Amino acid sequence: MIHLSDADFHPHITARMAQRGITRAEVERAINEGWDADDVKPGMIGKVIVLSFNADWENRLYAEKEVSVCFKRVEDQIVLLTAKARYGGQFPRKGA
Numbered sequence: 001m002i003h004l005s006d007a008d009f010h011p012h013i014t015a016r017m018a019q020r021g022i023t024r025a026e027v028e029r030a031i032n033e034g035w036d037a038d039d040v041k042p043g044m045i046g047k048v049i050v051l052s053f054n055a056d057w058e059n060r061l062y063a064e065k066e067v068s069v070c071f072k073r074v075e076d077q078i079v080l081l082t083a084k085a086r087y088g089g090q091f092p093r094k095g096a
Contacts, residue, residue, distance in 0.1 A: 002078060004028050013080050020085045021057055022067055027083050030069045035094035037068055044081065046070045050091045063089035 009017075009024065017027070030049040037046025046068065053065040066086040072079050 062087040
């Protein structure tokens with residue numbers, strides 16, 4: 001299980017996460033519980049998770065949030081590259 005610290009979150013990715021409505025806990029959960037993303041570049045790792053949301057985002061109610069995280073491993077460290085969110089419902093899940 002991967003646990004991220006404050007040092008793992010560069011100010012740029014933290015700012016993007018805030019703009020996209022993504023929490024640190026959601027990033028960690030995607031990395032630990034998500035399935036492999038299909039659209040990552042060689043040498044990078046991508047993980048995707050669909051979470052129950054049932055809340056407003058930008059004045060619209062959404063049932064789910066899909067969080068995608070792209071990162072790489074450098075020696076024994078995780079280097080976060082990006083985190084994205086999509087809001088909606090009935091997102092596809094791995095194996096579904």
